[in-house]
Amino acid sequence: MGKKIKIFDLTLRDGSHAKSHQYTPEQMATLAGQIDKIGVEAIEFGHGNGLGGSSLQYGFAAASDRDYIEAVSPVIKNSNMSIIILPGVGTRHELNLAKEFGAKYARICTQISEVDIGEQHIKMAKKLGLIPISVLPCASVIPVEETVRYAQMAESYGAEVVYLLDGGGYQLPEQTFERISAMKKAIDVPVGFHGHNNLQLAVANSKAAVEAGAEYIDCCLKGFGAGAGNCPTEIFVAVLGRMGIESGVNLYQTMDIGDQYLRPLMPRAMEIDSDRIMLGYAGCYSSFLLFAQRAGEKYQVDPRDIIKEIGKRECTEGQENICIEVAYDLAKEKLAKQTSI
Known part of the structure; x- marks a missing residue:
């Protein structure tokens, strides 16, 4: 070329x-x-x-x-x-x-x-x-x-x-x-x-x-x-x-x-696991990954659901702390469904 x-x-x-x-x-x-x-x-x-x-x-x-x-x-x-x-x-x-x-x-x-x-x-x-x-x-x-x-x-x-x-x-x-x-x-x-x-x-x-x-x-x-x-x-x-x-x-x-x-x-090889696939699928900024995983562990929700919601909100780099808010909301929804059964 x-x-x-x-x-x-x-x-x-x-x-x-x-x-x-x-x-x-x-x-x-x-x-x-x-x-x-x-x-x-x-x-x-x-x-x-x-x-x-x-x-x-x-x-x-x-x-x-x-x-x-x-x-x-x-x-x-x-x-x-x-x-x-x-x-x-x-x-x-x-x-x-x-x-x-x-x-x-x-x-x-x-x-x-x-x-x-x-x-x-x-x-x-x-x-x-x-x-x-x-x-x-x-x-x-x-x-x-x-x-x-x-x-x-x-x-x-x-x-x-x-x-x-x-x-x-x-x-x-x-x-x-x-x-x-x-x-x-x-x-x-x-x-x-x-x-x-x-x-x-x-x-x-x-x-x-x-x-x-x-x-x-x-x-x-x-x-x-x-x-x-x-x-x-x-x-x-x-x-x-x-x-x-x-x-x-x-x-x-x-x-x-x-x-x-x-x-x-390197802590690990750069494998493409399910959470990372979700980043690409949802269009979620890659720097959100570790924040979503930590928030998911803290609130006992699937990190993939956090990533999916972040993608919907079109968040960008610098807004990673919103993972806590999303995880908290998902945990509340999960609890509400369990108590309504």
Whole structure:
């Protein structure tokens, strides 16, 4: 196809969800130093909910943002450093911290219909000399033409790349192709895609995005990320090779680093069990999984029912604490049915 795909490796950020945000700075530094060798465009790291995310609501990380950045930034020499911020969670202080330690990319993630709340963050990132990227989740719940309109808004604020994020692993490849194609026709800046694997479609969706014109793709070693994980870096690099598309990523090194350095730190392999299938089926954001499982255990209700209801409510990242409310309501309904018999 005559183009090069830029891969962002999110093993140390989306993968943080799968470790309940308990990477140590030393573990992050070791992994980042290895990932830096494989040829990815950028390495993103930190709390799963981005800089500023360590909290009672989202889960406390094993260390502070500054601890992580101080540990990781010196070992990134060939790749570029990327951070992500959710407006309202991360602020100008986090952007300044990223700039202080040499980040190149600042990714601003807002629910797609609330892209305007990221305007100040995008503009400040640009003012600081960072490359602002707008990341837009939950596009699957709105029409394609609205997806395009919000992408145009992000571009107008100064975003230099606009990402479509399928946080629940809900989209089918043809839907991804349609939305990315429409975005490419409507905006002048490059387009990216971030997929999840809850229906085992992360690779297929990422491939469809590339075929539709996307130039940036998010991946994780061994797919290590929220829910059933993300598009596996090593598999997608192999797929790009089969397609005759350059990524600049060394396939053998990618596989070896995943096996030797990441696998011993993974709590489990990224299997697709019933709860994770429900995330994709219901269109529920992958970061809700552990919250739904904990709430289900506490209130003795099926986590799949919690996930299904979250999908109906079209909740997005940052609203994970609603799992408690949903579990409580389901438990009340269950008790009412039992007592009426």
